[in-house]
Amino acid sequence: MSAVKTAEQINQRTAEHESDNKTVFGFWVYLMTDCVLFACLFATYAVLHTNTVGGPDGSELFSMPAVLAETLILLTSSFTCGLAMLAAHRAQKTQALFWLGVTAALGLVFLALELVEFRHLVAEGNSWRRSGFLSSFFTLVGTHGLHITFGLIWMFVMMIRVVRAGLTRSALRRLTLLSMFWHFLDIIWIFIFTIVYLMGELQV
């Protein structure tokens, strides 16, 4: 491949670069709308969280150590996702894959802990049908968990892609979007951790 670039190649590069920027921005706008979605679920939880119909409230149901573990795990996975992106931008394929794998593993542990918590609640009869509080709890935290699940599927697909086709321009763009998504999910979890679990423990 000649080192001298034709005008067409330079134009192509600029077009691709601008197109990628637009895609990243478009995804950012989507993330903003997702924030509005979660805000609505939070508002619903705020209105309904005292409607326990004589049943247990948050302080009786939530296990604080488990919640702390989930929070620290998700936070670490957000950090390792950042490390993966740094490696990807330096074209270090193995490093990027390694950190991406760590992120996915941590994400899986988080999801497993959350599913165990849900299972325990439902088994004791405290499902979403029990009270308004539990309905709004399961909807809010469940929607977050669903986002995590899709993020994990996306992560696995991206890891397979990078293994097979390497860190191409489009792979870098897709990894950028994925990392934005993953950081956003941890930010939402800060609010779930504080408003649902910590304030639930305080019986607010």
Added chain:
Amino acid sequence: MNRRPVISQHNADGGNLQLYVTGFVLSISLTIAAYLMVVNHTLSKWQLVYAIAVLAFIQFLVQLIFFLHLGREMKPRWKLGVFLSMVLIVLIVVIGSLWIMDSLNYRMMSPDMINDYLTKQDGGI
């Protein structure tokens, strides 16, 4: 199709290791601080509520700035603009919903509930 690994022409990531480590350490500290305060009940209930709300807000900003690189772009700052629009919409929706639901709660009381409400006010009637 270009299959050779590409070193991005610009640091599109907008960050470096230092940023991520700082953000990570700050976030962990804020999380553990909030957790310990609640679990050990170091303040009164409502002081704790305000404290953890502030800690959460700070961690929100930390993660936005250190992980999502908000505010680092050059003008025109489209990302920041869209973000602020979202914040406005969220404030309207959340504060509006809470205000309306609280107002409904107040106006739709049964006689029993009215009695409870009145007797709760400093010894009541």
Added chain:
Amino acid sequence: MPKNTPFAPIIGALAFVIGFAVIWHIWWLAVVGTIGLVVAVIIRATSDETEYVLTAIEVAKIESNIAARSQLA
């Protein structure tokens, strides 16, 4: 410009199927729909050739053709 693709209406249709199935508690259909949706999204996402370039010169040509035809009519 994005190329034409069948995946857009397919993904939309699968989303409809999922919604319908969950409302009417047809769980097998909901599962089938979700798996189909995920697979469709992954197939679409693995394709890199999703755009084509439409230069300003071509646009000018198309526009002048339309103008010429409407003047003849």
